[in-house]
Amino acid sequence: xxGLNERAQAILLLAFAAILIRLGLTDAALPxxxxxxxxxxxxxxxxxxxxxxxxxxxxxxxxAGDPEAAGHDHAPGVAWLxxxxxxxxxxxxxxxxxxxxxxxxxxxxxxxxxxxxxAGLPEPRDGAVDLSMREYVGRALYDEAxxxxxxxxxxxxxxxxxxxxxxxxxxxxxFAVNCCAADATALSVEVVGDGARPVDTWLEIEGRxxxxxxxEPGTADTEPPLFVAERVxxxxxxxxxxxx
Amino acid sequence: xxxxxxxxxxxxxxxxxxxxxxxxxxxxxxxxxxVQAMPFLVLGVVVSGAIAAFxxxxxxxxxxxxxxxxxxxxxxxxxxxxxxxxCGSVPVAGRLTALGAAPxxxxxxxxxxxxxxxxxxxxxxxAFPGRPDMVVARLLASFATAVIVGFVWARxxxxxxLLRRRSHVTHGSTRWEVFAGTARHDFLHAGGWLVVGSVAxxxxxxxxxxxxxxxIAGTEWLAILVLAALAVLLAICSEADAFVAASLTQFSLTxxxxxxxxxxxxxxxxxxLHTGVFGRAFAVRFAPLTFVTAVVSALIVxxxxx
Numbered sequence: 277x278x279g280l281n282e283r284a285q286a287i288l289l290l291a292f293a294a295i296l297i298r299l300g301l302t303d304a305a306l307p308x309x310x311x312x313x314x315x316x317x318x319x320x321x322x323x324x325x326x327x328x329x330x331x332x333x334x335x336x337x338x339x340a341g342d343p344e345a346a347g348h349d350h351a352p353g354v355a356w357l358x359x360x361x362x363x364x365x366x367x368x369x370x371x372x373x374x375x376x377x378x379x380x381x382x383x384x385x386x387x388x389x390x391x392x393x394x395a396g397l398p399e400p401r402d403g404a405v406d407l408s409m410r411e412y413v414g415r416a417l418y419d420e421a422x423x424x425x426x427x428x429x430x431x432x433x434x435x436x437x438x439x440x441x442x443x444x445x446x447x448x449x450x451f452a453v454n455c456c457a458a459d460a461t462a463l464s465v466e467v468v469g470d471g472a473r474p475v476d477t478w479l480e481i482e483g484r485x486x487x488x489x490x491x492e493p494g495t496a497d498t499e500p501p502l503f504v505a506e507r508v509x510x511x512x513x514x515x516x517x518x519x520x
Numbered sequence: 521x522x523x524x525x526x527x528x529x530x531x532x533x534x535x536x537x538x539x540x541x542x543x544x545x546x547x548x549x550x551x552x553x554x555v556q557a558m559p560f561l562v563l564g565v566v567v568s569g570a571i572a573a574f575x576x577x578x579x580x581x582x583x584x585x586x587x588x589x590x591x592x593x594x595x596x597x598x599x600x601x602x603x604x605x606x607c608g609s610v611p612v613a614g615r616l617t618a619l620g621a622a623p624x625x626x627x628x629x630x631x632x633x634x635x636x637x638x639x640x641x642x643x644x645x646x647a648f649p650g651r652p653d654m655v656v657a658r659l660l661a662s663f664a665t666a667v668i669v670g671f672v673w674a675r676x677x678x679x680x681x682l683l684r685r686r687s688h689v690t691h692g693s694t695r696w697e698v699f700a701g702t703a704r705h706d707f708l709h710a711g712g713w714l715v716v717g718s719v720a721x722x723x724x725x726x727x728x729x730x731x732x733x734x735x736i737a738g739t740e741w742l743a744i745l746v747l748a749a750l751a752v753l754l755a756i757c758s759e760a761d762a763f764v765a766a767s768l769t770q771f772s773l774t775x776x777x778x779x780x781x782x783x784x785x786x787x788x789x790x791x792x793l794h795t796g797v798f799g800r801a802f803a804v805r806f807a808p809l810t811f812v813t814a815v816v817s818a819l820i821v822x823x824x825x826x
Contacts, residue, residue: 308555458549
């Protein structure tokens with residue numbers, strides 16, 4: 277592949293910088309990385325913009341700086357591949373991970389994750405406690421004091437098919453992300469008491485925890501915890517599609 | 521430019537194909553790995569450019585001398601304070617060797633920096649609450665990997681395996697010109713190879729489901745091989761891999777330690793980056809050497825501590 281002359285380098289760098297600055301300033305970054313990375317993306321975009329502007333200036337005014345090196349500073353052809361993520365963002369316009377990616381991980385709940393304090397539930401809002409999927413799954417499986425019993429809970433997630441959907445239920449799933457979507461872990465509850473829903477629909481469900489037969493609180497389980505739906509509201513996809 | 525216009529024009533026509541769930545998932549993971557790596561890569565090329573512009577080569581040769589018994593452990597310790605992911609340390613090591621540092625020392629730095637810096641160790645402590653021995657084991661096994669690979673390279677490595685890179689911006693320019701030119705060149709070069717690695721890692725995540733990989737974790741030796749392979753294939757950033765390892769509870773702590781020690785030193789995107797920065801002859805020797813060393817170090821430390 278042909279190398280890039282300085283004008284091509286400048287265009288590539290400035291395009292990449294523009295994308296990074298946009299990702300750094302808007303919610304467009306959230307399907308890919310955790311929100312805390314946005315300042316770093318912005319800073320990286322600014323650095324690339326400076327480097328790109330420098331290359332452009334050398335291209336337009338070869339006399340500035342060193343006349344002998346001007347116009348001969350080629351970058352290797354592999355650099356063209358940097359256009360691939362830009363084209364992917366434009367062409368495929370990737371959406372946040374959904375039921376397909378969740379299905380690749382299976383519905384077995386992951387082990388108890390750190391940072392969950394079983395002490396007290398938050399104050400209810402409009403008659404139900406807002407819980408993250410991470411916290412609900414953690415409490416439902418591992419809380420020996422069963423703090424979820426007799427509590428009305430509100431969960432947000434998308435619909436994913438059950439492995440065995442003869443019963444007509446579905447999974448409500450949300451991904452937890454630590455750095456980027458490559459390390460996303462699917463967290464699911466099995467919704468009972470609601471009819472079929474189209475896959476990948478975002479729902480806000482108010483309901484109650486119900487222990488699964490044969491599961492001892494405080495131990496791992498191979499099946500996702502149950503959630504008895506009492507009120508189901510379809511919603512738009514949240515600005516933060518993952519739990520971070 | 522033409523490609524951009526063609527892409528916009530062709531979008532409606534290609535819609536059904538592009539909306540396929542597998543392609544969507546691939547695209548999301550591909551863009552995620554690339555975008556996530558960008559700040560660290562940019563930090564790496566800025567350091568690389570600064571080294572080229574402001575640190576005289578004589579000083580580098582004095583700081584990283586060709587006396588492996590001193591230089592390799594010293595470079596590994598130096599790596600521990602460089603707060604970056606693996607993507608940033610590769611261009612820095614490439615710049616150091618291009619400026620005359622002993623390759624063995626530069627590689628020890630490159631392997632140590634992403635594995636044992638404070639950010640990664642804190643993330644490991646958070647992901648394994650109540651298991652400080654996991655943090656110690658990771659530190660020891662990763663440090664041992666960096667030092668051993670450095671020594672092996674010092675003893676058996678040949679300089680003709682390394683791609684000789686010309687310094688692109690030469691004398692006669694101002695320091696700012698050297699800095700910007702080096703940083704730009706290193707970004708375009710390493711960035712292109714990073715894309716190669718992210719494409720492959722994202723494809724493997726879509727094609728090989730994690731559930732299949734974890735389902736065959738019955739026997740211990742098989743589990744160790746599976747997690748070592750998973751670390752290479754998933755190409756997760758070293759600051760996040762502890763959280764993934766923590767969730768793989770079907771596996772023993774030693775097998776998960778192997779995952780944490782292998783991932784930051786050899787994975788798909790790193791092999792691509794090494795190929796680009798140091799050449800193919802280097803990468804085909806360095807990747808197996810590092811892989812075996814990392815697995816063995818982790819097994820010994822895990823057997824001793826966990």
